[in-house]
Amino acid sequence: MEKIETEGTDKRFIQANKEALWATALALCYFAWWYLSAYIPGEVPVEEYTYIFGFPTWFFLSCMVGFVLFSILAALMVATVFKDISLADSDKGAGKP
Numbered sequence: 001m002e003k004i005e006t007e008g009t010d011k012r013f014i015q016a017n018k019e020a021l022w023a024t025a026l027a028l029c030y031f032a033w034w035y036l037s038a039y040i041p042g043e044v045p046v047e048e049y050t051y052i053f054g055f056p057t058w059f060f061l062s063c064m065v066g067f068v069l070f071s072i073l074a075a076l077m078v079a080t081v082f083k084d085i086s087l088a089d090s091d092k093g094a095g096k097p
Helices: 011-039 057-080
Strands: none
Touching: 011 057
């Protein structure tokens, strides 16, 4: 595998790759949360379900708690990891042909 040389690489690409990795990791964690909280409890007869606010526990954890938790995590990720960068080519100057 070829080693990626970071010296001389545009810092915008480095930041974009970092942001993409964080976003992908968060999406994979969300899927894992959803899958595990929905399917780990196993096949239980409906009569034995436990309920939170009228919803089965597996549904409440996977769909409601997971959505709120990962929405907050996404907002924190955007606030801390993502950076506002210019898309203009710095070598040619902004707006100049």
